[in-house]
Structure formats: C-alpha cells, structure tokens
Amino acid sequence: MIGNIIYGETCQGTLNYVLGKGGMRILGYGNTFSQDITPKFFGSVLHFQGQRNATKNRYAHISLNLPHGEHLDDATFFKISKEYMDSMGYGEQPYVVVRHTDTKHEHVHIVTTNVKEDGKVLSIFNSYRRNIAAHQALERKYGLSPSPSTKQERELPLYRLPELKLDVDNTQGTRFYIQDVLNTILQKYKVRSFEELARLVRPYHIEIKQTKSKSGRIGVAYGLNNQQGYRTRFINGSKVHRQLSGPKLQKMFDIHSRSKQLPMHRKRLLKQIETTYNLFKTIKPHDLEEVLRKYQNIDIKLDTKGDTIEGYTIFDKSRYVFRERELSKDIRMLNRMDIFGNDDVPTTIDIENKQFKLEVHKLLKEAFRTSYIKSQKQEGLYSDYIARINPKKVSTHLLESKSFLFLHRYVPKDQKEYLKRVFANAYPKVRDELYIRETKKEEETLKNKFRLIGKVLEKQVFNVGTKGGSVRHLFQSLGVRYHDNEILFADSNKHSLPAHIGKLDFPNSMEDYVSKASVRENHLVLEMLTEENLENRKKPTATAIFLPMVFPRLFERMNNNHKQQFDTIALEAYVKYAERVHAPFEKSPKDYVAFFNAKGFYFEKGEKGFRVKSIYTNHSASYTLSKRTGRYLDSIPNLALVLQEQDKVMNGLVEDGRDNLKNLWAGYLTEKGLYNSVAYMFTKENIDPNLHKEIVQHHLENGLQKAIREAITKKSTIEHNRVLRKSAATLSSLLDNRDENIEEAYNGFKDELTDWKKRKKRGRGLSF
Structure with a gap:
C-alpha cells in the first residue's frame, strides 16, 4: 500500500474531483455528527473549519493505493482509512473517505483539513516519514503486500493516467495526476532544468512548456498527451500546485546546479565509466545497462529513437541525472566505436590489458580482507593473518564474490581456465604487497596509539596510575599492552615502541576478551575527548554508548568533566542512530517519545528546547535536540501529560533491573x-x-x-x-515490558565475536 499526501489552500476543486468521479462510492465520514450527511453539507463544514487559519496548507488530499491484484471490501478499506487517519494525527478532524473504481489499482481518496476547531494548525512535520510508518503498520496488521520505504525505491503513481478520450475538460483529474508524478520525480531526483524535467516526465505522458508573461516573468505549463488520442489543455504550473510554478522550480534548479558536490559526482562517474570501457574489448550496446549496474553499481537507461541507440542517461546514487555527453565526449557511444561498433560480437573482457590486471589484484585483496573479517576470531594482526592464511580460504571467498562471477561471465569461453591461472599467478605478488602495506600501517597505528595514551594521561581523562595496575586497563581498551619497557599490540609481538614507564602492577582482573570493533570505537572516543579541533574528526557510532559496559574498570575511573562530555557524545550518536531505526514504525511524535522511553531515554523541555537524557548516564548529561525535532514534539496535544508519564516507564525499567x-x-x-x-x-x-x-x-x-x-x-x-x-x-x-531480572556476570561483546580457537595454517600458492 502506498499513501500520497498533497496539501493545498482550497478544498472545493479537490472535493469536486473526488466526489464527481463516475462510479465513486463514499465509504464514510470521520468526526461528523452523522454518517447520513450530504457531500454538499460536508464540503461546507470542511471549508468553514479550514478558513479559521490563514495557513496555505489548510487542506489535505490523501490517497491510499493497493498494488495490482489486492482487494479489500468497502468496510475493511474504510476501517483501514480510519486507522491511518488516527496514526497521522487526523483522528479528531472531519474527513471523507471516497472509493474510486476507475483504475486497475484499488484506491481511496481522503479529504480533510489541517486546521483544528480552535483555529490552530496540526503539525505536518515528518509527514512523509509518518505516512510510510502508518501504512507499513497497516500492511503488517492486515496482511497487505509491503511497500517500499524510501523515496528512491518508490514507483511512480500511474494508476490515474486516463486511457480513453473521456472527460477531456476534467482539469482536476489532470492536475492531481500531474501533481503525483512531479512530486515523486522531484523527491527522487535533483533536477537542474526544465529540459531535464521534461525528459523525466515524458514516459508518464506529461508535456512541459515554458511560458513568458507580458512582464517578462518565466513560467511553466503542464499537459497530458498519451499519443493515443487523449490530450488535455496546458495548465499553468501555479494552478497545478504553487510549489510547481516556474519561479519556484527555477529556484530549486539553481540550488541543485550550484551544489559544490556536483563536480565531484561528475568526476567520479566519468572515472567509473572510463574504467569500465578500459576493461572490455567489446560491449554490445544493449548490454551496457547490465555491465555498468553489476560492475560499477551505476544505473543507466539507453536513449533510443526507434531502433537506434542515441546514447544513455545516468541515474546516479547522488540523485543527480546526467547525460553521457555532459560528462565527456570521449565516453559517448558514438565516439567509442572501437568498443560498441560491432553488435554481432558478444560482450568480452580484454584479459590482456592493464585494467584487467588491476582488477585481478583488487579482487584478491578483497578476498584476503573478507576471509579475515569472516574468520571465527580476528586473532593477531592483519599482516600476521596474511602471512599464515591457507590460500584455499582466499580462493573460496574469491570464487564466491560477485566481482569474480562478473569477470568470469564476460571472459571468452576458451579462456576460463586461463582466468584462474591469472589469479593463481598473481596471488604471491598480491600477498607480499599487501603484507608490506599492512605492516607499515600497523607501525603507524601503534605510534598513534602511543601518542593518544600520552594525551589521555596528560589531560587526566581517567584517574589511573601505575599503582594497582589501573593504567593497564587503558592500554587494553586501546588494544595494546606494556611489557619490559615496551608498548606492543595486545595480540602480537611483531611491533614495539620503547616506553620507559617503569614497573606496572597487574590488576586483580582484566576483561577476558575485547573485540577489535570496541577497541576502534574507544580509540575514536578518546581522540574526541583529547582533541581541541574536531572538525575533521570522524564521529563515533551508536556503539560508543556501550563502552562503559565493555571496559567497566576503566570507565568507572573517568573523571567527572570528561564523563559528562563522553555521555553527551554517546547520547548524540545513539539518538541519531535510533531516529533512523525508529522511522519505519514512527507514526506520530508520541511514538517518537514512546520508542525512546522503552529504551531508557527520556525528554525534558527547557528554555533552549528539548533535551534527551538516559537512565544509563549521569543525570546532568544531556543532548539537545534540533529545533526542527523540538517543533515536532511540541505538536503533541497533551505534551505535559506525555512528558509526565515518562517517569512511570523509567521507574518500571529500574524496578525490573533493566537500567543496565x-x-x-x-x-x-x-x-x-x-x-x-x-x-x-x-x-x-x-x-x-x-x-x-x-x-x-x-x-x-x-x-x-x-x-x-x-x-x-x-x-x-x-x-x-x-x-x-x-x-x-x-x-x-x-x-x-516487565519481568523479574536475574543479575549475572556479563561480558559485553562476547556474543558478537565468540572466543573460538582455530588452527593456524600456512600455504604457498592459490588453488581453485
């Protein structure tokens, strides 16, 4: 199911379209004193309430659409519509639910107002995300087919495109169809010109022409032409929707065209396409779409005129759309007849060229890395692993990789065995180069860790000392150890640095096992706590909040000032992560609060806005939400009561022993x-x-x-x-959400990376 929402300043035209369609059925009304009222009376009620506020978003036109083949009876569809309106915050607003039967998709239209009885306006902040969450919840409840959850995945709503020459003067139907298509196109792509927009909407039978008023103001008009006898008059852009007027669109185009990221995207794409051309000896023109998608993850569409391919259009992951000639004339298919000139020859990789050899080295390096990451335990340094790994393991990961399967597909049949020999011959060189490179990186990493330890001790982030062995916890949290006046990696003797700290006592107990992931995260956090300039520093992830659980004996010694700074950093990282994870379920700002409350986070409202705190951190530590999110929470009708009820949830977690x-x-x-x-x-x-x-x-x-x-x-x-x-x-x-809790010893990351033992094998060559 897909839900579309369009806001407008008037409702009469929308009601005329929704209620005037042939075969329409009114399924019911919401928040009216009776279900027996007339459509005309409901229109008067809606108009009267909407005019109580001067906002331009007075009214909302919502459509709920089922995919082809799914059916709901009227009673169920009306029930789903009511639940959807409750989820979206329209539960107390007047609305009408109308079912149309003029298309292959079963769908209903809902018309309501954003203005409440007291003249205040409902918050439409996060309406897109709430819309997605609302209909996904209904899909789960009623067993409907799941819909895409991102703008990029979403299909365009073609269900209202007229197929016959009927209702030619029905400008409302035309207007709403154009609104749907253009809104989805502009959400999906960063359009930069009217010409580009015209190309993107052409498959949906929409025509665009620029206009010019007597005063010289540039405008735009839209019309439908399905090339099968159905054609409408052109409608001025501002009448379709004020955001789709010529000046509004031109402003958007200018912003996209001036982006500092645009040249970088062009350069990246050009390099990727040139690399692809260099890899192949021949490419059948119609194979180019699949080749670029599988090799470079680039989505293109061939531009055809009849049976002739004139070029291709690139739909980049950055949401920009490029023509091939816009990037460079050298990558145009017409200028590369050496590759595209013979359509009778199958698409073939040139296994003799330089790019193929680079690709072989790249895939071998990826296979080494994959085998290391997927090993039962990342024991020792990566360079040590490279030196001792059995080549059969590398071969296994190589043969399973999508990149190898891609190469194997386009290598000539009589050269399949030669392809394997190429990898086998390249293996020793790649292994040695990788070993030398990783060794140098590890030496530099150890120096960085040593410098970081010095800063941590100098700034007294932790109250540690040489007595009682507490400083060893700091070493362990960074993946190093101290032995015989030297700093070494915790799991290798390969590298060392002189460090005359003196004799250190061993603590009574140390963490049994520390994952490399937690060491990397802790290193990142300590860098932030000791550096003054953080502009170019990589920010911690959500796992930073779990570091006190992984290194309890170290973090319990963190001094108060740095503890509050750490809690703020960790809170920010976790809140941003949680907002993304909650999005598919979040139907309202009350859900936003409820989802965080269930995790042990609560909100307070002060002069500077909303602050989030947690039961896992010091009470004084907090993270201030953005003003935009603050306005979102402010839209909760009974906000004071919702904030007050948080105490009950937090106390319940504490009583159950789940404040851990x-x-x-x-x-x-x-x-x-x-x-x-x-x-x-x-x-x-x-x-x-x-x-x-x-x-x-x-x-x-x-x-x-x-x-x-x-x-x-x-x-x-x-x-x-x-x-x-x-x-x-x-x-x-x-x-x-309640249960008796049994306290047991817990080793934080042990379940993620189990401490299994494995055999150490050495090999000399790669075999298939």
Whole structure:
C-alpha cells in the first residue's frame, strides 16, 4: 500500500474531483455528527473549519493505493482509512473517505483539513516519514503486500493516467495526476532544468512548456498527451500546485546546479565509466545497462529513437541525472566505436590489458580482507593473518564474490581456465604487497596509539596510575599492552615502541576478551575527548554508548568533566542512530517519545528546547535536540501529560533491573537482526531487550522467535525444561515490558565475536 499526501489552500476543486468521479462510492465520514450527511453539507463544514487559519496548507488530499491484484471490501478499506487517519494525527478532524473504481489499482481518496476547531494548525512535520510508518503498520496488521520505504525505491503513481478520450475538460483529474508524478520525480531526483524535467516526465505522458508573461516573468505549463488520442489543455504550473510554478522550480534548479558536490559526482562517474570501457574489448550496446549496474553499481537507461541507440542517461546514487555527453565526449557511444561498433560480437573482457590486471589484484585483496573479517576470531594482526592464511580460504571467498562471477561471465569461453591461472599467478605478488602495506600501517597505528595514551594521561581523562595496575586497563581498551619497557599490540609481538614507564602492577582482573570493533570505537572516543579541533574528526557510532559496559574498570575511573562530555557524545550518536531505526514504525511524535522511553531515554523541555537524557548516564548529561525535532514534539496535544508519564516507564525499567547497558545492547543486537546472539542472551543469560513492544513483536515475527526456539533445542536434556520455562516467561514479558531480572556476570561483546580457537595454517600458492 502506498499513501500520497498533497496539501493545498482550497478544498472545493479537490472535493469536486473526488466526489464527481463516475462510479465513486463514499465509504464514510470521520468526526461528523452523522454518517447520513450530504457531500454538499460536508464540503461546507470542511471549508468553514479550514478558513479559521490563514495557513496555505489548510487542506489535505490523501490517497491510499493497493498494488495490482489486492482487494479489500468497502468496510475493511474504510476501517483501514480510519486507522491511518488516527496514526497521522487526523483522528479528531472531519474527513471523507471516497472509493474510486476507475483504475486497475484499488484506491481511496481522503479529504480533510489541517486546521483544528480552535483555529490552530496540526503539525505536518515528518509527514512523509509518518505516512510510510502508518501504512507499513497497516500492511503488517492486515496482511497487505509491503511497500517500499524510501523515496528512491518508490514507483511512480500511474494508476490515474486516463486511457480513453473521456472527460477531456476534467482539469482536476489532470492536475492531481500531474501533481503525483512531479512530486515523486522531484523527491527522487535533483533536477537542474526544465529540459531535464521534461525528459523525466515524458514516459508518464506529461508535456512541459515554458511560458513568458507580458512582464517578462518565466513560467511553466503542464499537459497530458498519451499519443493515443487523449490530450488535455496546458495548465499553468501555479494552478497545478504553487510549489510547481516556474519561479519556484527555477529556484530549486539553481540550488541543485550550484551544489559544490556536483563536480565531484561528475568526476567520479566519468572515472567509473572510463574504467569500465578500459576493461572490455567489446560491449554490445544493449548490454551496457547490465555491465555498468553489476560492475560499477551505476544505473543507466539507453536513449533510443526507434531502433537506434542515441546514447544513455545516468541515474546516479547522488540523485543527480546526467547525460553521457555532459560528462565527456570521449565516453559517448558514438565516439567509442572501437568498443560498441560491432553488435554481432558478444560482450568480452580484454584479459590482456592493464585494467584487467588491476582488477585481478583488487579482487584478491578483497578476498584476503573478507576471509579475515569472516574468520571465527580476528586473532593477531592483519599482516600476521596474511602471512599464515591457507590460500584455499582466499580462493573460496574469491570464487564466491560477485566481482569474480562478473569477470568470469564476460571472459571468452576458451579462456576460463586461463582466468584462474591469472589469479593463481598473481596471488604471491598480491600477498607480499599487501603484507608490506599492512605492516607499515600497523607501525603507524601503534605510534598513534602511543601518542593518544600520552594525551589521555596528560589531560587526566581517567584517574589511573601505575599503582594497582589501573593504567593497564587503558592500554587494553586501546588494544595494546606494556611489557619490559615496551608498548606492543595486545595480540602480537611483531611491533614495539620503547616506553620507559617503569614497573606496572597487574590488576586483580582484566576483561577476558575485547573485540577489535570496541577497541576502534574507544580509540575514536578518546581522540574526541583529547582533541581541541574536531572538525575533521570522524564521529563515533551508536556503539560508543556501550563502552562503559565493555571496559567497566576503566570507565568507572573517568573523571567527572570528561564523563559528562563522553555521555553527551554517546547520547548524540545513539539518538541519531535510533531516529533512523525508529522511522519505519514512527507514526506520530508520541511514538517518537514512546520508542525512546522503552529504551531508557527520556525528554525534558527547557528554555533552549528539548533535551534527551538516559537512565544509563549521569543525570546532568544531556543532548539537545534540533529545533526542527523540538517543533515536532511540541505538536503533541497533551505534551505535559506525555512528558509526565515518562517517569512511570523509567521507574518500571529500574524496578525490573533493566537500567543496565546490557539490556540496551540486547535491543541494539535485535534491531541489527543478530537474532542468534540475542537468542543466546535470552535463554542463557536471561537478558531482556529494552525495546518497545511493537518493535519487539516485529522482530519476533521476522526471525527472532525462530532463533530462540533453535537456541532452546541446543540445550542439554538436563536443563531443557528450566530453559523452556525461562524462555516462555521472557517471550511473555517482551510484550508486557516487565519481568523479574536475574543479575549475572556479563561480558559485553562476547556474543558478537565468540572466543573460538582455530588452527593456524600456512600455504604457498592459490588453488581453485
């Protein structure tokens, strides 16, 4: 199901179109004193209420559209429409739901007003995201086909395109169809001219022409022409929608054309296309779309006129659209007849050229990296791994890679075996080059870690010292150790730096296992805490908030000033991550608050706006939300009550013993889809995720429940019944958000990277 929303200043034309369509059926009204009122009376009510405010977005025209082949009866469609309006914040507004039967898609139109009875305006902030979340929730509830969740994936709404020469003067139907197509096009692409816009809408039978008034003002007009006898008069752009007028569009085009990123995108695309041309000996013109998509992840469409290919258009991931000749005349198909000139010859890679050899080296390096990342435990340095890895493992990852399969497809049949020999012959050289490069990088990395330790100690980020072995926790958190007046990597003796610190005591206990991911994140955080200029520094990710769980003995020694700074940094990173994750479920600003509350985060409103805090950090630490998000939360009708009810949720988490980072970590793993790890935590350690019950239910239905059942079956017969009872209680508590908690020792990242042992093998050559 796809929902479209269009805002406008008037409603009469919209009602005339929606209620005047042949075969239409009124399914019902919302928030009217009776269902037996006439359409004319409802129009008067809607107009009267909308005129209580001077906003230009007085009225809303919403359409809910099912995909081809799906059917809903009138009662169910009206029920879904009511639930959608409640989710979007229109639950107390007057509205009408009208079903049209003039297209292959089953769809309804809903007309309402954004103006409330008291004259205030409903907040339409985040309406696109709320719209997506609302209809996705309804899809899950009623078993409808899922719809795309991003603008780029969304298909254009062709369902209202007239197919017959009827209602030629129906300018309202034309206007709404043009609105839908143009709005989607302008959301999907960064258009830079009227000519480009005309090319993009041509497949949807929309014609565009520029106009000029007597005063010299440039405008635009739109019309429909399906080349099959249906053609409408041209409609002025401002009458279609004020945002689609000539001056408004020209302003948008100028912004896109002046972007500083535009030359960079052109240069990148040109290099990618030239690299592709250099790799191939011949390319059949009609194969170019697939070649560029699979090799460079570039989406193009051939420009044809009859049976003649005149060139191609590039739809870049940056949302810009380019013609091939715009990038360079040297990549035009007409100027590269050496590659495209013979359509009878199959598309073939030139295995003798330089680009092919570079590609071989690149794929081997990727295979080394992939095998290292996917190894059961990243034991030792990468250079050590390169030196000892069995070539068969590299071969396995190489043969499974999409890039190798791409090369294999376009190599001539009589040269398939030669392709494998090329990789086998290149293996020793690539391994040695990679080993030397990684060794140099590791030497520099160790120096950087040593310098960072000096800054941390100088600025007294942690209250550590040489006595009691506490400084060793700092070394461990950065993946290094101190031994015999030298600094070394924690898992290798290969590199060392002199460091005359003196004798250090060993602490009573150290973290048993620390993942490389947590070491990298901690390094990034400590750099931010010790650097004054942070403009070019990479910002931490959401996992930064879990560092006190991974390195508890170190972070409990962090001094107060830096602790508050760290909490702010971690809060910001996690909030930005959570906003993205919540988007598919967030139907209203109340959902925004509820989803964060369930995770242990709460909001306070002050003079400078809304601040978010958490039960995992010091009470004084907070992160201030943007003004835009603040306006979003301000739109909650009973905001004071919603903020007051947060105390009940926070107290419930504390009473249940879920004010621990391990519960938030369980929720984080759930959102990442790492269900096997979460199932282990449920069944073995009795750890519940801090997540909203709606989100938990979604993950249970999408694999979490299955993973938990599989984890239960792996238990021994002796403890099977005990675990089964525990798991059943856990599953029940997920939807109630309350459960008795059993405190157990927890090793933060152990479930992510299990401490397995593996054999160390060495090999001398690559075999297939």
